[in-house]
Amino acid sequence: MKKLLFLLLTSIVFFACKTENKKVVTASKTQIEASYKQDSVEIKKLFNTALTEGKSYEWLRDLTQNIGSRLSGSEGAEKAVVWGEKLMKEVGLDSVWLQPIMVPHWVRGEKEKAHYEFEGKKIIVPICALGGSIATPANGITAEVIEVKNIEEAKNLGDKANGKIVFFNGAFDNTLINTFRAYGGCVAQRFAGAATVGKFGAKGVIVRSMTNGIDDYPHTGSMGYLDIPKEEYIPAAAISSRAAENLSKHLQEKPNLQFYFKQSCKNLPDAPSHNVVGEIKGSEFPDKIMVIGGHLDSWDLGDGAHDDGTGIVQSLEVAYLLKKNNIQPKNTIRIVFFMNEENGLRGATEYARLAKENGELHIGALESDAGGHTPRGFSIDANDKNLQLVKNWKKLLAPYGLHDIAAGGSGADIGPLKDDHVTLVGYRPDSQRYFDYHHAATDTFDKVNKRELELGSASMASIVYLMDKYLYNDETLKH
Known part of the structure; x- marks a missing residue:
């Protein structure tokens, strides 16, 4: 009889707890639905x-x-x-x-200038100094151009960069739907390009603008000299994406073309x-x-x-x-x-x-x-x-x-x-x-x-x- 009474009480407690838990779950679900409705309204x-x-x-x-x-x-x-x-x-x-x-406190100074000669014509290049760059000499820089696609290629230039203007022509990967990923894939050339080739004796750096479009507007941005000594600092500028496309084609036909650019920026x-x-x-x-x-x-x-x-x-x-x-x-x-x-x-x-x-x-x-x-x-x-x-x-x-x-x-x-x-x-x-x-x-x-x-x-x-x-x-x- 005691055993039967124990089993009966246990069953009552079990079903009571189960019913109570169901109420808690139902109440919780109701609260969630009410909260969702309120949040939707707000x-x-x-x-x-x-x-x-x-x-x-x-x-x-x-x-x-x-x-x-x-x-x-x-x-x-x-x-x-x-x-x-x-x-x-x-x-x-x-x-x-x-x-x-x-x-x-970096200031740009006078409007930058750039050009080169190709097939008897003076090609004007849209250009702007990169933020943090030093100026060129007062008369500007003229030198042959060596083209690379990324920082890794630039690291392997060594003496080939000596006396040259290094042209970083890494373009956005336009297969990437998120253009910030494309930007992240090539922005290192803008920031670290000058620091990478300055130690090789390069005279300057020009960088393809960071854009997935082809236009005539140069895009500036920050650059840094990292840990290289000041005597290895070289001027750095961006050229428009269309100018980069044209320069790359012209270099294939005339590898020894002379590129000129001038900028008067300074760090205060x-x-x-x-x-x-x-x-x-x-x-x-x-x-x-x-x-x-x-x-x-x-x-x-x-x-x-x-x-x-x-x-x-x-x-x-x-x-x-x-x-x-x-x-x-x-x-x-x-x-x-x-x-x-x-x-x-x-x-x-x-x-x-x-x-x-x-x-x-x-x-x-x-x-x-x-x-x-x-x-x-x-x-x-x-x-x-x-x-x-x-x-x-x-x-x-x-x-x-x-x-x-x-x-x-x-x-x-x-x-x-x-x-x-x-x-x-x-x-x-x-x-x-x-x-x-x-x-x-x-x-x-x-x-x-x-x-x-x-x-x-x-x-x-x-x-x-x-x-x-x-x-x-x-x-x-x-x-």
């Missing part, structure tokens, strides 16, 4: 607001047309700092301040500048910080519209959209306009240093530095738990064209914040047109589409909303 509001009441396009117009290029150390860069601080205050951020930094002492920082204090966890940013500086040939004016205005519009929709973040949302991404990364380095020195707890960061074209998704640099968490949001984001959510790099300016607990996110718009304008005189306001820009702002605001609500960070348990 994200829709963010997009609606961006597309009907957005400010980013007019902010960008003001930045590019009333200030223009913003190379570190320049008057334009300092005007942009004043502009950024004023605009953040107008948006109504809880606090706004400037972080002092020292930045490289470091100059004072600032990061511009503003934040919305978190309602529940004000000591936990999420950064959204882009870089305020730009190269000097265009107006820095896509690189990175779009990233700057989209980052601030995230804060604007949250405030406009009365979304009070749990964590502190910090907007940062980083200075000197293009030729030194001083702003990002100093921001991360101060964050560590001040014991700040960053749980996430989002960067926009890939242009203002149609949104495609986000690349995630995070631990496995948060990587999977962000991937799970695809159902919410895909209706807005944000299908590409995967592991990958985030951005140069938020990269120094990386550790095992911070979730870094890179905003990824369509890349097909970006390198038509990147670092060239064509990077101007008229190349930015208003609707694409606003869709990007809303996309960024949406993932920030989700990160603020759900992001897991086990480091916060210690605080």
